[in-house]
Amino acid sequence: MGTDQRMVAHQDWSALRESETARMLAACSHCGACFDACPMIPYAPGAKGSDKSETVRGVLDVLTGGQGDAAARNWIAVCTRSASCNEACPEAVNPMLMLRLAKWRGNETGALPKRDAAETMSRVKVFARLSFTEDEQRDWL
């Protein structure tokens, strides 16, 4: 079986994010095809019926450190990575990644609340103690 040795494309995640953000800003035409294709819009308060072009601009604002508007923030918050937007985008922006990176940026700036994952790993460990044998805990974790 062969191995897969690839070039490192980015120095770190910050560099990757900066590079992708710049690419997205240049490529996005704010047409709103991603918005139209998204199955989660009905779950985003204020997004349904909003101006799709303005909402996309709001997402890009959050992506670049701004606050965006409520429709944009709520859309970002309900993104579940359906990738329906990627199929719809005529500019190959990768809107799914755009929304994900916007969420990260919004978490950092405070525009979007952080997911409470404080207990996630503790829960993972307790379930391991319940589900795994002692040998499995030693070998698998």
Place this chain on the structure above:
Amino acid sequence: MTKSVFWYGCNMTRHGEIIRLSERILQAVGVDAAPVGGPSACCGSPKESTPRIAEGMGNRTMKSFNESGAPRVITWCPSCHMNLDDFMGQSNEQNFDSKHLCEALYEQRDRLAPLLTQTVNARFFVDRHVGFNGRVGVNEIIPELLGMIPGVSFADHSYRAPSYMCFGLAPIPGALADAQRATLDAMRETGADTLVTIFHSCHREMIGLERDHGIRVVNWVHLLAEGMGIAYEDEYKAWRNAEDPLAAIGAERVAAAGEVAVQKLVLPELTRPRLV
């Protein structure tokens, strides 16, 4: 030769039997893969609200995989799989190739088919989602693999749940309930009696339907194991659907895992409200 890695992720610690079955089925078709996961082999996804922490976790896992010498990392979790492709592998050297478990088994389907000797009476509907299918064709591969089991029939339907797995729907008010209702409707339309989950978070959310809706819920790996005649017990499902989850787990195991921790972290999950 160094074994491959079966990277089961972190939240799969709820489903030890799926890890055991996956390892055993891989071995049966000639693929030796050592299960690795939990907090020490994290893709960073649980901490991505703080990307710097997520990055550190992902980098540590990449270093571990590279140093292991494993020729291949076989993924289970779609979050891990996508983070490996989109972030970890973009900012680290990667000295291994990667495939999802269903792809690794599909590659060996000629060896898998003769092992599926047991008749399983099931008209199965697969809980298919959009999202991850663009990376790995789970929505086509898994029904094809399961279709090799004697006695089963595949209840095909056009419904695809939003989100790459149910994990994404759960915290959004109304979204998971809508997906569950649509799934049950689709099952009724097709005459399916068995709901097959693909991902662990979907299994976690869907097994509660078994108690009140007259259907059976299994993971796709469970169904393959049944076709191979491998016994297993889905303990998480038994706990979730028990009147008294702590009694179902058993006092001795609760004590061994830490009673306070089980009360605080496990019990609320097992007793959470059913949505439909």
